[in-house]
Amino acid sequence: MSNIGLQVRQAVPQIDTVVADYAVGYIQHVSNATEDSVTASQINIEEELNFICQLLKDAGGKKEQVEKLTNSVASSLKEQLAKNLSKLEVQGDTSKRLLDLSLLQANTSKRDINTSLALLGASRDIEHTGRQVESRVDKKKLEKQERKIAKKVAKRNNQFVNYEASKLLNSKKDEDYDSFYLAINPLELGTSGAGKSKDIKIDNFDLYVGDGKRILSEASLTLAYGRRYGLVGQNGIGKSTLLRALSRRELDIPRHITILHVEQEIRGDDTPALQSVLDADVWRKNLLQEESKINERVEEIENLRKEFDEDSLEVKKLDSERDDLENRLAQVNEKLYEMDSDKAESKAAAILFGLGFTKESQHQATKSFSGGWRMRLSLARALFCQPDLLLLDEPSNMLDVPSITYLSEYLKTYESTVLVVSHDRAFLNEVATDIIHQHSERLDYYRGSNFDNFYATREERIKNQRREYENQMAYRKHLQAFIDKFRYNAAKSSEAQSRIKKLEKLPILEPPEDDKVVTFNFPDPDKLSPPILQMSGVTFGFSPDKILFKDVEMDVNMESRIALCGGNGTGKTTLLKLLMDQLLPMEGMISRNGRLRIGYFAQHHVDAMDLTLSAVSWMSATFPGKSDEEYRRHLGAFGITGSLGLQKMELLSGGQKSRVAFAALCLSQPHILILDEPSNHLDTQGLDALADALINFKGGVFMVSHDVTIIDRVCNEIWVAEDTKVYRFPGNINAYKKHILELADAAGVVRRH
Structure with a gap:
C-alpha cells in the first residue's frame, strides 16, 4: 500500500490535495483495520471502498480508472484480511488478554474522570459504524472541500446535491429526533454564544x-x-x-x-402530550439525565470512600474524580438555570392550552391524537424549545x-x-x-x-x-429609427454613430413579470323559494354521553354568507355533514327544499380523487355526461388550463388539486356552497380568486375556515360552535378574534412565555 498516493493521483489527475490526502488516509485506515485482530472480523471492505470509489468519481475521476484502482486495492486488502482471520482462528484474540474484566470490576474505586464521563455518554470520540476511531482529518477543511466537490457535481449535472459528509463525520442517514436535533444544534458546555451575533x-x-x-x-x-x-x-x-x-x-x-423547523407531525406513541413537549428540548432532557447520573456517581464515591483510610491513595483518586464531576455538575446546573428548566412544565402546559389542548388531553398519549392534532404538538414542541x-x-x-x-x-x-x-x-x-x-x-x-x-x-x-x-x-425605438435613416448618410453619419454609442450604453431592462392571473367562476343557479335549508332544535352527539351541540336553530338561504368558527373538536365539520344529510340528528329536524342542490367541498377532498387519472378523465368518470372539451373548458374557469387538465393529478400541486375539486363541485350548478377549510393549499392568487368568486356567486355560502381574510371579505354572519352551543356571534370576525384574546388573557395563556 506504499504507493497508494501515486495510484490515486494517476486515477484522478485533477484531484484536490485535501481530497487526495483524505482518500489515501482512509484507504490506509482500512488497511490497518484488516491487520488488527480486534477489527479484522468487523471490517466490510466492499462497503468501505465503495465509499472511496464514489468520492473519487465526484472529485472528477473517470469511472474506468477509479474502478480499476479500487478493485486492485480491494483484491490486495481481501488477501491481507484472509491471512489475518486465519491467524486469528489459530492464536485467538491476543489483544483481549491485556485486560482482565473481573479485575476492572473489582477496582471500580480507581476510575478516573475520563472513565466516568464515558459512563455518562460524554465520549469525545467521533462516531463511526461498528467501531470508534480517532480521525486526524481536518474536519473543517474536509467539509469545505466536500462542498466544493458537490458544487462541481451540481454544475456538471445541473442539479442540487445535498453533499453527504464522510462516514467518519456522519454515518447515520435516518436519525431519530434527538440525534438529528443534537447534530443540527450541538450542545457545548463551558462555551457561550453570548456576544456572538x-x-x-x-x-x-x-x-x-x-x-x-x-x-x-x-x-x-x-x-x-x-x-x-x-x-x-x-x-x-x-x-x-x-x-x-x-x-x-x-x-x-x-x-x-x-434552528428548529416545524415540518411534519410527530409520530404517535404512548408518551403523554405534555411529556412529548418537554422531551422536545433535547438539551434540557440530556442535561437532566447527565445531572442524575453525576449525582448517582458522586453518591457512589461517598460510599466507596468509607472503605479506605482517609490518607490512602484510593481516597485521593476518588476525591479527584468527585471534584471533576462536581465541576461538570456546576456547568450542567448553570446551563439548566439559563434555560429556566424549573419553569419548563408550566410553560409547556400554557403553550398546549393556547393551541387547543385541554388540561385532560395534555395527559393523553400522543398516538390517541389525529394527524392534525399531532401537527399542533409539533408546533407546541418548537415554541417550547424557543x-x-x-x-x-x-x-x-x-x-x-x-x-x-x-x-x-x-x-x-x-x-x-x-x-x-x-x-x-x-x-x-x-x-x-x-x-x-x-x-x-x-x-x-x-x-x-x-x-x-x-x-x-x-x-x-x-x-x-x-x-x-x-x-x-x-x-430605443427613437434612436434606432434615426440610426436606420441616417447611418449611410455622409452628412449625418457622425450623429448616427453617436446614437449607436448611446444605444449600446443603455442598460438592458427586463419587462416586469406579471403574476399569473387565476380566476374562479361559480355558475349562477336557478332561483328557489324559501325556506331553502333549515335546522330546528337539532341536537347531535356520537353517543348520549358525548353531546356535541344542543338545540341548534339555523337558516341558510340564497343570500347567506355564513362563517362557522370555533375550536377544533367543537363539531363544526359534523354540523356540515348534518346539513349534507350524511349524518342524522339525535333530536330536531333538518328541512331542505326539494329542488335544492348543494356543492360540498370537503377538507380532505384529495382522498376522494383518483390521482392516477388526469383531471379531465377523473371528472369524466365521476361526473359523466359531458365531452372532454366541455370538461377542459370548465376546468379552465378555475385556472386548470392547457396541459394541466391532461396530466396525472398526482403531479399537480396542492392548490391545483383544490381547484379541480372546486370545479367538480360546481358541475351540478349548486344553490348552496358548503365549504370545509377551502383556503388550505391555495396561494395568494388562488385565495383572491376564491374570495372574488364567492362574493359574486348568486347562491348561498356556508363555510368553515381559519382564514380570517377570506371570512372578512366574504361573510357577513359569524356563527360560533362552543360548549355544546351553536349561536350567531354579535359582530364580525375581527370582533370574534378580540373576544378570543379576552378569554385567553383571562385564562392567562397569552403572552406568558
Whole structure:
C-alpha cells in the first residue's frame, strides 16, 4: 500500500490535495483495520471502498480508472484480511488478554474522570459504524472541500446535491429526533454564544430541487436577529425547499445559532402530550439525565470512600474524580438555570392550552391524537424549545381561528428570529415585521412591511418598473429609427454613430413579470323559494354521553354568507355533514327544499380523487355526461388550463388539486356552497380568486375556515360552535378574534412565555 498516493493521483489527475490526502488516509485506515485482530472480523471492505470509489468519481475521476484502482486495492486488502482471520482462528484474540474484566470490576474505586464521563455518554470520540476511531482529518477543511466537490457535481449535472459528509463525520442517514436535533444544534458546555451575533447573512448561493430545477440563483438571504419574516410566493416556487435547506444547515449558518423547523407531525406513541413537549428540548432532557447520573456517581464515591483510610491513595483518586464531576455538575446546573428548566412544565402546559389542548388531553398519549392534532404538538414542541431561528411552514393550515389568534399573539413577543411560509394575509399582517418575496429565482426584501404594505409597495414597484421599461423601449425605438435613416448618410453619419454609442450604453431592462392571473367562476343557479335549508332544535352527539351541540336553530338561504368558527373538536365539520344529510340528528329536524342542490367541498377532498387519472378523465368518470372539451373548458374557469387538465393529478400541486375539486363541485350548478377549510393549499392568487368568486356567486355560502381574510371579505354572519352551543356571534370576525384574546388573557395563556 506504499504507493497508494501515486495510484490515486494517476486515477484522478485533477484531484484536490485535501481530497487526495483524505482518500489515501482512509484507504490506509482500512488497511490497518484488516491487520488488527480486534477489527479484522468487523471490517466490510466492499462497503468501505465503495465509499472511496464514489468520492473519487465526484472529485472528477473517470469511472474506468477509479474502478480499476479500487478493485486492485480491494483484491490486495481481501488477501491481507484472509491471512489475518486465519491467524486469528489459530492464536485467538491476543489483544483481549491485556485486560482482565473481573479485575476492572473489582477496582471500580480507581476510575478516573475520563472513565466516568464515558459512563455518562460524554465520549469525545467521533462516531463511526461498528467501531470508534480517532480521525486526524481536518474536519473543517474536509467539509469545505466536500462542498466544493458537490458544487462541481451540481454544475456538471445541473442539479442540487445535498453533499453527504464522510462516514467518519456522519454515518447515520435516518436519525431519530434527538440525534438529528443534537447534530443540527450541538450542545457545548463551558462555551457561550453570548456576544456572538445571531444575525444570518448568506451571500450568492444557488438552490436546486431534486429533479434538477433551480429555484434560486445567486441569491442572498439576510435575517436580522429578533425580526419575524414572512416568506411569500406562488405555489411551487420553492419556499419549503429553502426552509428545509436552512433547517439541515445545507446553507452556511453559524453553529452557535440554534434552528428548529416545524415540518411534519410527530409520530404517535404512548408518551403523554405534555411529556412529548418537554422531551422536545433535547438539551434540557440530556442535561437532566447527565445531572442524575453525576449525582448517582458522586453518591457512589461517598460510599466507596468509607472503605479506605482517609490518607490512602484510593481516597485521593476518588476525591479527584468527585471534584471533576462536581465541576461538570456546576456547568450542567448553570446551563439548566439559563434555560429556566424549573419553569419548563408550566410553560409547556400554557403553550398546549393556547393551541387547543385541554388540561385532560395534555395527559393523553400522543398516538390517541389525529394527524392534525399531532401537527399542533409539533408546533407546541418548537415554541417550547424557543430556538434562535424558528422555521414555520404554513402553520395556520393545521389550526382553527382561536389557535391561530393565540399563535400570532405568542409570536409577536417571540425574542428570536422567525421565518414563516404562509398565505394567510391576516396572520402575516399581525406577525411579520418584514416580508421576503421569492420569485424568478431570487429573493426580494420588503423591510418593515406586513403583508398589506408589501402588496401595495410591490404593486407600486411593478408600475414604476413597467413605466421605466416602456420609456426606455420608446427611447430605443427613437434612436434606432434615426440610426436606420441616417447611418449611410455622409452628412449625418457622425450623429448616427453617436446614437449607436448611446444605444449600446443603455442598460438592458427586463419587462416586469406579471403574476399569473387565476380566476374562479361559480355558475349562477336557478332561483328557489324559501325556506331553502333549515335546522330546528337539532341536537347531535356520537353517543348520549358525548353531546356535541344542543338545540341548534339555523337558516341558510340564497343570500347567506355564513362563517362557522370555533375550536377544533367543537363539531363544526359534523354540523356540515348534518346539513349534507350524511349524518342524522339525535333530536330536531333538518328541512331542505326539494329542488335544492348543494356543492360540498370537503377538507380532505384529495382522498376522494383518483390521482392516477388526469383531471379531465377523473371528472369524466365521476361526473359523466359531458365531452372532454366541455370538461377542459370548465376546468379552465378555475385556472386548470392547457396541459394541466391532461396530466396525472398526482403531479399537480396542492392548490391545483383544490381547484379541480372546486370545479367538480360546481358541475351540478349548486344553490348552496358548503365549504370545509377551502383556503388550505391555495396561494395568494388562488385565495383572491376564491374570495372574488364567492362574493359574486348568486347562491348561498356556508363555510368553515381559519382564514380570517377570506371570512372578512366574504361573510357577513359569524356563527360560533362552543360548549355544546351553536349561536350567531354579535359582530364580525375581527370582533370574534378580540373576544378570543379576552378569554385567553383571562385564562392567562397569552403572552406568558
